[in-house]
């Protein structure tokens with residue numbers, strides 16, 4: 001069974017309490033929290049302060065996606081803010097292996113995200129240690145972008161790597177995911193669907209979450 005992780009980035013932040021309650025009361029599995037630093041990606045979103053507020057009310061797993069340069073500077077503080085899983089970008093650090101160990105030492109599940117142009121094989125000597133592989137299906141930085149179709153074979157490659165190395169890692173897909181393509185990514189091997197605008201832009205977000213959960217995977 002796959003998991004659905006609505007991204008709060010697409011929520012109305014004037015009523016963050018309502019967005020949190022909506023996810024809590026829905027069939028969603030995780031909260032997906034997008035941290036952007038205006039350096040690794042062109043946009044700036046939110047940091048530990050907001051995550052701490054969200055985590056206080058969240059009744060579900062907090063999946064923190066760090067789109068920041070040198071994430072090693074902030075792992076402990078995000079863990080302290082309430083992150084349960086922390087995902088860093090392979091492109092954002094010179095010492096990916098070290099950061100992954102740091103995340104685990106902080107008591108969190110460890111994930112690595114790959115930008116659309118980054119090949120899956122950068123994870124070859126690390127995959128056994130990962131709990132999550134995040135395949136970016138848009139260029140990171142903004143919600144509401146169009147899904148990049150070349151991501152489908154990449155999800156399959158990640159699945160192969162995971163199988164060969166007998167890794168426990170789940171494949172998460174992030175960007176442009178909705179009811180129109182969820183089945184395709186699930187068939188390719190995705191296990192966690194991040195969905196921002198397709199959920200919060202829907203007339204009935206809880207119903208969209210329910211439908212995303214109901215899609216038959218592989």
Ligand code: DX5
Nearest residue numbers: 140141143144175176196197
């Ligand atoms: C993009 C973020 C995503 C984003 C997804 O850089 O990592 O999590 O919120 O938004 P949608 O689902 O609208 O593409």
Ligand code: ZN
Nearest residue numbers: 034065174194
């Ligand atoms: Zn994300």
